Amino acid sequence: MRARLLAGLFVAASIPANAADAPAPAVPLAGVREACESIGGRLGSVEIHECLDAGLKIGDGASVRGEPLMYRDYLPRSRRAVPHRVLLLGGIHGDEFSAVSVVFDWMQRLQHERFQPFYWRVIPSANPDGLLSHPATRMNAHGVDLNRNFPTPNWKADAMAYWIGRTRRDPRRYPGPSALSEPETRWLLQQIRSFHPDAIVSVHAPYGVLDYDGPHDPPQQFGYLRLHLLGTYPGSLGNYAGVNMNLPVITLELPHAGIMPTPAQSQRIWGDMLAWLQQNLPEKKPAPLYMRLPDVSWDAE
Ligand SMILES: [Zn+2]
Numbered sequence: 003m004r005a006r007l008l009a010g011l012f013v014a015a016s017i018p019a020n021a022a023d024a025p026a027p028a029v030p031l032a033g034v035r036e037a038c039e040s041i042g043g044r045l046g047s048v049e050i051h052e053c054l055d056a057g058l059k060i061g062d063g064a065s066v067r068g069e070p071l072m073y074r075d076y077l078p079r080s081r082r083a084v085p086h087r088v089l090l091l092g093g094i095h096g097d098e099f100s101a102v103s104v105v106f107d108w109m110q111r112l113q114h115e116r117f118q119p120f121y122w123r124v125i126p127s128a129n130p131d132g133l134l135s136h137p138a139t140r141m142n143a144h145g146v147d148l149n150r151n152f153p154t155p156n157w158k159a160d161a162m163a164y165w166i167g168r169t170r171r172d173p174r175r176y177p178g179p180s181a182l183s184e185p186e187t188r189w190l191l192q193q194i195r196s197f198h199p200d201a202i203v204s205v206h207a208p209y210g211v212l213d214y215d216g217p218h219d220p221p222q223q224f225g226y227l228r229l230h231l232l233g234t235y236p237g238s239l240g241n242y243a244g245v246n247m248n249l250p251v252i253t254l255e256l257p258h259a260g261i262m263p264t265p266a267q268s269q270r271i272w273g274d275m276l277a278w279l280q281q282n283l284p285e286k287k288p289a290p291l292y293m294r295l296p297d298v299s300w301d302a303e
Contacts, residue, residue: 030060031068040069040134041127047103047262056109056126063189066143069130071189076112076122084286085121088279089199091190092125094148094206094239095140096132098259101205107268119280123197129186140174146184150177150235152191152242157181160236177237194243200283201250202243203275210257215244221278225263225270227254250283 032040035054042050058072065071078085092105105126112122127133131143141147150161161177169175182188194202201216211230214220222229232253234241244251254271256263263271 029068030064030070032070034058034060034070034072037070037072037130040130041102044134044138045099045103045106047100048106052106052110056106056113058126061189061193063185063192065129065131065186066184067131069134071125071130071186072127073123073125073193074109076109076118076120076124078119078121079115080117080119083288085119086200086279086283086286087121087123087197089193089197089202090122090124091128091202091204091239093130093133094128094190094204096129096135096142097138097140098205098207098256099133099138100207100256100259100262101254102127102133103262104256104268104271105205107262107265108272111269111272118276120276123193123199125190125193128190131186141176142184142186144178144184145173145176146178146187147175148184148187148190149239150175150237151181151184151187152237152239153181154236154238154241154246157237164236181237190239194247199249200286201252201279202239203252203254204239205254205256207256207259209255211255213240213253213255214251215240215253216250217248218250218282221252221274221282224254224274224278225267225272227256227271 038050038053041053042048056074058074060070061073063071090105090108093102095101105124109124109126112118112124129142129148132139132141154160158180161181165171165175165177178184182191209232210227211232212221212224212227213230213232215234220229220231234245240251240253243249252275
């Protein structure tokens with residue numbers, strides 16, 4: 003018995019040596035200040051102090067190059083028994099600068115909004131290596147399009163076939179060697195699984211439209227962005243969360259990657275989006291009473 007146990011331990015201990023090509027653990031190499039200096043240095047519309055004032059936290063993951071993956075939670079400011087949770091992502095494609103900038107703009111609104119009813123998790127720059135590369139890239143530092151790397155059903159067969167057959171091996175749309183091969187995608191999936199969003203908003207550019215995956219009738223218009231369904235792709239976030247998890251996934255495509263919407267345009271998109279979310283997310287049932295009360299022993303007295 004003891005021999006068998008030791009043999010088992012030996013096998014377990016030998017696994018790391020056999021997996022010599024496994025990626026190093028993704029640990030953030032920089033703090034929030036350094037990350038904000040990089041982001042502020044790259045984006046004309048985000049000052050370093052605005053990034054620092056956003057109160058971002060470093061998540062327990064990092065990009066391929068060790069850039070921190072940062073997020074900020076905002077609690078609801080109106081009374082609702084069970085608030086809806088919304089996950090807001092910017093810059094999953096690193097060369098879409100306006101997508102990151104507009105999310106920073108909305109974080110300022112969230113900071114000052116007096117009655118907003120949602121519990122938000124905001125990730126303004128989901129692909130920091132792509133954003134900070136010279137020149138910036140759509141893909142991460144492994145050359146993978148993170149928005150094709152989510153584990154949709156039949157990823158292995160479909161994602162590569164799509165890339166070869168439909169995109170003719172467009173390097174900007176390479177889905178990666180396997181689903182979830184990238185640390186950024188794994189971290190984003192972890193956020194979805196731990197935060198349990200009721201809706202996801204992902205900001206892109208430059209198609210100038212509003213795209214939607216998931217249940218409910220799609221929104222028709224947010225500000226100057228009108229509904230135009232772009233279709234689903236193997237490995238995309240909209241396909242994974244919208245189609246497979248049945249979550250509303252709103253994809254905002256700003257019209258220019260390098261030009262921010264005006265403050266008025268940004269405000270209109272934001273306001274229309276909040277109104278749509280309020281009207282369309284189904285009422286959440288409170289948790290059963292036994293789950294909300296502390297474990298009280300009535301015999302104690
Ligand atoms: Zn994009």
